[in-house]
Amino acid sequence: MTVTTVPAVATREGVVELTRVSRWYGNVVAVNDVTMTIGPGVTGLLGPNGAGKSTLLHIMAGFLAPSNGTATLTGQPIWRNHGIYRQIGLVPEREGVYGFLTGWQFVLSAARLHRLPDPAGAATRALDLVEMTDAKDRRIETYSKGMRQRVKVAAALVHDPQVLLLDEPFNGMDPRQRLHLMELVRRMGAEGRTILFSSHILEEVERVAEQIEVMVAGRHAASGDYREIRRRMTDRPHLFRVRSSDDRRLAAALIADPSSGAVSLTENGLEVQALDFARFTRLLPRVARDTGVRLWQVSPTDEDLESVFSYLIQPRA
Ligand SMILES: Nc1ncnc2c1ncn2[C@@H]1O[C@H](COP(=O)(O)OP(=O)(O)OP(=O)(O)O)[C@@H](O)[C@H]1O
Secondary structure (H helix, E strand, O other): OOOOOOOHHHHOOOOEEEEEEEEEEOOEEEEEEEEEEEOOEEEEEEOOOOOOHHHHHHHHHOOOOOOEEEEEEOOEEOOOOHHHHOOEEEEOOOOOOOOOOEHHHHHHHHHHHOOOOOHHHHHHHHHHHOOOOOOOOOEHHHOOHHHHHHHHHHHHHOOOOOEEEEOOOOOOOOHHHHHHHHHHHHHHHHOOOEEEEEEOOHHHHHHHOOEEEEEEOOEEEEEEEHHHHHHHHHHOOEEEEEEEOOHHHHHHHHHOOOOEEEEEEEOOEEEEEEOOHHHHHHHHHHHHHHHOOOEEEEEEOOOOHHHHHHHHHOOOO
């Protein structure tokens, strides 16, 4: 007997698909011609501030209409499709919770808004899932950041949606709270839900997500396994500024090694492009020692997130 497993993308069950989606606000193009498929499991949506992550999540949640293109879930359009809204939960970035309510009241009101047949039962299950049962009768204003986030997740999950979208869920949490929420996100993904969360921190994304989608300046910059994305980020040429007791002598010695690319002398010292990052970081102190040059300053000039991400969107040979 042959057993055939049908991939989720083929059946499109629980699959969110964006096809050539753009969204603009007046003159601002927040999302620019994005085509993306998000299937069951955990996917991280990575990008610097202003990349268009929140806009994309809101389009997927049915909160915003695309200005152009289509967004579907399980093959059905999302925008103004009430049946589909039932299958999506969104945890927004902003707090959006009333501190005077208890966790129980907050999640129960979400269940009532969905007109669930058994709101109390649904609220109990959702609070249990995020391990907030013990604290459910305390007012939200007494919760820690992590607890508030988990209660927001419970409200977004109260109708048991297939798709859960989380906007910067780990922001502002302490490490323990972060681990706890990461564990919850992983568990929900393993149960077969389609989970997409946004972040601007690669380390955060790669600890939870198998698949990463990278957004830069409204464009879909890269997509893939986190190892591949990390490799591309580390392998890019790095630019360093170096100040030393004898820049000229150091430059001559560095040029001789293939791990340094262009080396230029400037008023502020040397600018060295390291083609092989790991090799260059070993080379520089060795060369300085061998040539008797003292290093005063070694600083990366292109380490900000924008330049790392920009590198990802450069066309490659
Ligand atoms: N309602 C709006 N009106 C005008 N411009 C907007 C609006 N919402 C977002 N933008 C702009 O669209 C672009 C994308 O914003 P968006 O919030 O989607 O990015 P983001 O990646 O989620 O960033 P952040 O992490 O800072 O929220 C930004 O330039 C932003 O200023």
